[in-house]
Amino acid sequence: MNKKKSNIPKGTRDFNSDVMCKRNFIFQTIKSSFECFGYSPIETPAMENISTLSGKYGDEGDRLIFKILNSGDYLSKATFSDQIESKSLTKQISEKALRYDLTVPFARFVAQNRNDIIFPFKRYQMQNVWRADKPQKGRYREFFQCDADIVGTKSLLCEIELIQLYDDVFTKLNISGVKICINNRKILSGIIELMNATDRFDEIVILLDKIETLGQENLYNLLKEKGLAKDSISKLNDFLNVSNLEDLSKLMQSSKIGMQGINELSYVYNAVNNVKLKTAVLQFDVSLARGLDYYTGCILEVKSSAVSIGSIGGGGRYDDLTSIFGLNDVSGVGISFGVDRIYLVMEELSLFPKNITDSTKLMFVNFGEKESLYCLPIIKQLRDSGVKVDFYPSSDKMKKQFNYADKKGIKYVALVGEDEILSGLLTVKDMQTGNQEKYTFDELMKKII
Amino acid sequence: MNKKKSNIPKGTRDFNSDVMCKRNFIFQTIKSSFECFGYSPIETPAMENISTLSGKYGDEGDRLIFKILNSGDYLSKATFSDQIESKSLTKQISEKALRYDLTVPFARFVAQNRNDIIFPFKRYQMQNVWRADKPQKGRYREFFQCDADIVGTKSLLCEIELIQLYDDVFTKLNISGVKICINNRKILSGIIELMNATDRFDEIVILLDKIETLGQENLYNLLKEKGLAKDSISKLNDFLNVSNLEDLSKLMQSSKIGMQGINELSYVYNAVNNVKLKTAVLQFDVSLARGLDYYTGCILEVKSSAVSIGSIGGGGRYDDLTSIFGLNDVSGVGISFGVDRIYLVMEELSLFPKNITDSTKLMFVNFGEKESLYCLPIIKQLRDSGVKVDFYPSSDKMKKQFNYADKKGIKYVALVGEDEILSGLLTVKDMQTGNQEKYTFDELMKKII
Numbered sequence: 001m002n003k004k005k006s007n008i009p010k011g012t013r014d015f016n017s018d019v020m021c022k023r024n025f026i027f028q029t030i031k032s033s034f035e036c037f038g039y040s041p042i043e044t045p046a047m048e049n050i051s052t053l054s055g056k057y058g059d060e061g062d063r064l065i066f067k068i069l070n071s072g073d074y075l076s077k078a079t080f081s082d083q084i085e086s087k088s089l090t091k092q093i094s095e096k097a098l099r100y101d102l103t104v105p106f107a108r109f110v111a112q113n114r115n116d117i118i119f120p121f122k123r124y125q126m127q128n129v130w131r132a133d134k135p136q137k138g139r140y141r142e143f144f145q146c147d148a149d150i151v152g153t154k155s156l157l158c159e160i161e162l163i164q165l166y167d168d169v170f171t172k173l174n175i176s177g178v179k180i181c182i183n184n185r186k187i188l189s190g191i192i193e194l195m196n197a198t199d200r201f202d203e204i205v206i207l208l209d210k211i212e213t214l215g216q217e218n219l220y221n222l223l224k225e226k227g228l229a230k231d232s233i234s235k236l237n238d239f240l241n242v243s244n245l246e247d248l249s250k251l252m253q254s255s256k257i258g259m260q261g262i263n264e265l266s267y268v269y270n271a272v273n274n275v276k277l278k279t280a281v282l283q284f285d286v287s288l289a290r291g292l293d294y295y296t297g298c299i300l301e302v303k304s305s306a307v308s309i310g311s312i313g314g315g316g317r318y319d320d321l322t323s324i325f326g327l328n329d330v331s332g333v334g335i336s337f338g339v340d341r342i343y344l345v346m347e348e349l350s351l352f353p354k355n356i357t358d359s360t361k362l363m364f365v366n367f368g369e370k371e372s373l374y375c376l377p378i379i380k381q382l383r384d385s386g387v388k389v390d391f392y393p394s395s396d397k398m399k400k401q402f403n404y405a406d407k408k409g410i411k412y413v414a415l416v417g418e419d420e421i422l423s424g425l426l427t428v429k430d431m432q433t434g435n436q437e438k439y440t441f442d443e444l445m446k447k448i449i
Numbered sequence: 450m451n452k453k454k455s456n457i458p459k460g461t462r463d464f465n466s467d468v469m470c471k472r473n474f475i476f477q478t479i480k481s482s483f484e485c486f487g488y489s490p491i492e493t494p495a496m497e498n499i500s501t502l503s504g505k506y507g508d509e510g511d512r513l514i515f516k517i518l519n520s521g522d523y524l525s526k527a528t529f530s531d532q533i534e535s536k537s538l539t540k541q542i543s544e545k546a547l548r549y550d551l552t553v554p555f556a557r558f559v560a561q562n563r564n565d566i567i568f569p570f571k572r573y574q575m576q577n578v579w580r581a582d583k584p585q586k587g588r589y590r591e592f593f594q595c596d597a598d599i600v601g602t603k604s605l606l607c608e609i610e611l612i613q614l615y616d617d618v619f620t621k622l623n624i625s626g627v628k629i630c631i632n633n634r635k636i637l638s639g640i641i642e643l644m645n646a647t648d649r650f651d652e653i654v655i656l657l658d659k660i661e662t663l664g665q666e667n668l669y670n671l672l673k674e675k676g677l678a679k680d681s682i683s684k685l686n687d688f689l690n691v692s693n694l695e696d697l698s699k700l701m702q703s704s705k706i707g708m709q710g711i712n713e714l715s716y717v718y719n720a721v722n723n724v725k726l727k728t729a730v731l732q733f734d735v736s737l738a739r740g741l742d743y744y745t746g747c748i749l750e751v752k753s754s755a756v757s758i759g760s761i762g763g764g765g766r767y768d769d770l771t772s773i774f775g776l777n778d779v780s781g782v783g784i785s786f787g788v789d790r791i792y793l794v795m796e797e798l799s800l801f802p803k804n805i806t807d808s809t810k811l812m813f814v815n816f817g818e819k820e821s822l823y824c825l826p827i828i829k830q831l832r833d834s835g836v837k838v839d840f841y842p843s844s845d846k847m848k849k850q851f852n853y854a855d856k857k858g859i860k861y862v863a864l865v866g867e868d869e870i871l872s873g874l875l876t877v878k879d880m881q882t883g884n885q886e887k888y889t890f891d892e893l894m895k896k897i898i
């Protein structure tokens with residue numbers, strides 16, 4: 001047996017029926033909330049042109065994009081020598097790549113279909129994305145994202161709505177008490193401005209993004225190593241130890257952009273508190289940075305309060321994402337659900353409802369050819385009435401057939417042999433109680449429908 | 450504006466909300482039939498190891514598989530010279546590929562999970578597949594397949610059930626009168642045996658597969674060119690002009706395998722006629738071949754009787770597919786639905802139900818900040834009751850807001866301004882009739898739920 005042949009690529013997964021039913025429960029819950037909030041579905045292709053994706057996720061992101069080899073004799077158009085490097089060859093032999101997230105393809109979609117779209121455009125998208133990341137718990141190379149975005153308006157009502165949407169979904173999933181951390185990129189800009197380090201914005205934000213694993217002291221040491229002035233670091237320390245918006249506001253007075261961020265955040269914060277969340281807790285976190293470059297306003301991140309697994313959702317406002325595709329002045333804001341991690345949280349906390357698998361109701365035992373042909377029209381009639389019916393395909397031993405029904409969680413088993421053909425009745429066994437009774441077809445229908 | 454940047458790769462598609470709703474209608478119909486017939490869902494990764502896929506679809510298939518470039522400095526492990534060819538380089542720089550169909554990954558899944566699976570195993574799978582084919586009408590590079598398979602039994606009841614499943618789905622989709630063509634690979638083996646051309650099986654089958662476009666005369670000429678004896682071709686001609694199973698049987702007497710095929714086919718044919726199909730027509734077609742190599746018994750192909758677009762479904766029995774992954778003696782049979790072509794057929798015949806888009810029921814007009822904050826809790830309460838509600842995010846001109854509601858097919862628009870805040874009533878306009886009335890919250894709920 002060639003074991004190697006039947007593996008799947010590292011970081012990818014097969015999903016069996018049990019897992020599929022649980023995943024579908026999550027998908028359905030998210031989808032129904034998306035629709036309840038007025039979002040419409042779209043889908044984009046798994047492959048995009050590399051030019052669409054590259055340069056959008058930073059250098060690290062570019063490296064983690066899966067590239068697709070051109071078809072046919074792809075080398076015929078490439079020029080290369082012994083000294084050629086992977087990076088320069090890639091450009092010559094690969095034009096397409098697998099999507100890395102849903103936001104950039106969405107921006108491309110909006111720019112491309114600008115004339116057909118009614119703005120403000122509220123869309124949701126639920127599809128796989130692929131990243132050549134190192135696999136670890138809760139991190140896969142193929143994983144599912146569920147995004148909701150609104151583009152074409154700067155209204156902060158969108159931020160409020162998206163926070164409510166998070167609350168709605170996690171409440172329906174029974175993951176209560178999730179922490180929705182909120183910050184605003186403009187507040188970060190203000191802090192860095194007041195640190196006199198505006199030219200170092202990206203570096204500082206990338207480190208800030210790792211503060212939870214680093215701790216404050218290590219963060220300051222790293223910034224010192226990078227040549228940041230003592231005063232700057234001390235200023236940052238003042239900000240990071242602020243616990244509420246009022247104190248932050250006092251420190252921020254001399255930064256116009258910083259104050260703008262605080263005002264936006266306060267508006268959203270107060271409105272959300274006013275309308276009240278069902279189970280989630282909105283929490284201001286001045287160190288929240290979100291790695292991705294394209295955010296410009298509000299940023300959000302959701303964490304489970306009971307399971308440490310990193311963020312199970314995130315998002316924010318991006319003022320200028322579509323301009324890279326030639327469409328200017330279209331502000332957008334969106335959130336994403338990390339379904340694979342949500343699954344792990346629900347599994348760990350046993351939050352999946354029982355009887356989630358809407359399984360087959362009735363199985364007909366197979367007694368042989370004659371009996372089979374007799375059963376077929378009965379089975380057809382049951383299925384036509386919407387009953388989920390299985391017919392064991394061969395006349396194996398009873399024990400094997402019952403074992404099949406048992407393992408598949410089938411509730412009733414119909415035994416139709418010679419006696420039943422003669423009497424016209426159907427013998428049906430309840431697999432849970434073990435009771436066995438005879439029914440007419442109509443009686444059976446009444447019993448199981 | 451860089452137009453080039455915002456294209457998508459050739460043969461791939463974006464789906465807007467209208468199209469998504471129609472596609473989802475097809476998916477839901479197929480899914481509910483699959484489950485009604487006792488099939489359980491599984492999913493496999495988009496990427497498989499190349500070793501899993503290559504050699505399974507013939508040379509042509511191998512060429513059409515999309516390969517994924519290894520990540521990182523992939524050239525560091527490759528040895529190559531000026532003279533290197535694409536084919537030999539591919540092996541060194543690409544380990545993974547996108548799945549080409551759902552059957553081979555399914556066989557890999559069965560072999561890999563053999564110890565956890567309860568046989569006979571009935572699974573369905575609905576996922577995208579990718580082929581580097583030349584795009585044309587109804588043929589894309591990314592397209593959706595819906596497969597149902599049973600593995601672990603040779604029972605012909607499976608073939609019967611799958612034909613009923615085709616009938617069930619197409620009837621529910623309102624595509625009535627589809628032609629389900631049926632043949633058996635053993636009949637083809639018998640014919641070719643009696644042509645004394647068993648060593649040319651693959652060549653003949655590949656040509657036979659194209660008989661509809663070629664016509665009989667051209668087929669015979671091509672076989673002649675390939676060096677087939679006159680007698681062989683004349684024998685083939687006898688078979689191809691047979692119109693029923695009895696006549697076929699007379700010609701086939703001296704081929705054991707051929708007779709076996711006829712017996713299997715008769716059994717299935719008679720049982721299906723006995724139980725009766727709802728709208729589909731089962732039709733024996735001696736020239737039906739199905740290109741793929743792995744079929745060994747019954748083969749099926751579905752065609753629309755009203756739209757010429759090639760097959761909208763196909764499948765068959767494969768006796769030994771899992772053995773390539775080290776699992777022997779597991780016979781399987783399955784069918785596939787070509788969703789993209791089914792979509793085109795339904796579109797062409799206007800078969801999609803009206804009101805397929807379950808769109809937003811009610812939109813709140815935005816009069817400004819104060820009114821917005823007043824509306825938020827009302828909207829929350831409506832959404833909590835399951836009503837699909839949209840809130841226009843900014844206080845744009847009335848005309849723009851109403852235009853948005855109109856284009857999105859929203860049924861009611863709520864106008865909550867200063868008067869309404871004072872009275873506590875909600876003014877609601879019916880977008881179809883133009884009627885405008887005032888309601889209490891409870892009255893509104895009664896009206897729209």
